[in-house]
Amino acid sequence: MDTTRQQKINKLIQKELGEIFRKQTQQMRGVLVSVSTVRVTPDLGLAKIYLSIFPSEKGKELLENIKANSKAVRFDLGQKVGKQLRIIPELAFYLDDSLDYLENIDRLLNTNNSKNNE
Structure with missing residues (x-):
C-alpha cells in the first residue's frame, strides 16, 4: 500500500x-x-515505469531504446520536477502488455462465440 506522498509522486x-x-x-x-x-x-529512490506502446509490434524495440536513453529521460524529468522533488528517482522501464492481453482474451471469446453460433 502506497503512502499519500508516494501516490502524489x-x-x-x-x-x-x-x-x-x-x-x-x-x-x-x-x-x-x-x-x-x-x-x-518507499525510499523514493527507484521509480518503476510501465509503458504502453502502440503499435505493439514496435514495443520491444522502443522499450530497449528508452532503456538505453534512461539517463537522458531522467535528466529531462529532473528539469521538470526539480522544484517539487529533492531527489529524482532512478527510472526502471517495463512494457505494460495488459492491452495485448485484453485483446487476446477478446479475440478468443469472439472466436469461441462464433463457433457456438454455428
Whole structure:
C-alpha cells in the first residue's frame, strides 16, 4: 500500500513522463508511448515505469531504446520536477502488455462465440 506522498509522486512522474514521451514521439508518425503506471519505492529512490506502446509490434524495440536513453529521460524529468522533488528517482522501464492481453482474451471469446453460433 502506497503512502499519500508516494501516490502524489507517482502521479507527478506519470504526468511529466507522459509529456516527455509525447514530445519525443511527435516526429515518429504512427507511434504512441503512454505511461500507464508509475510505482515509486518507499525510499523514493527507484521509480518503476510501465509503458504502453502502440503499435505493439514496435514495443520491444522502443522499450530497449528508452532503456538505453534512461539517463537522458531522467535528466529531462529532473528539469521538470526539480522544484517539487529533492531527489529524482532512478527510472526502471517495463512494457505494460495488459492491452495485448485484453485483446487476446477478446479475440478468443469472439472466436469461441462464433463457433457456438454455428
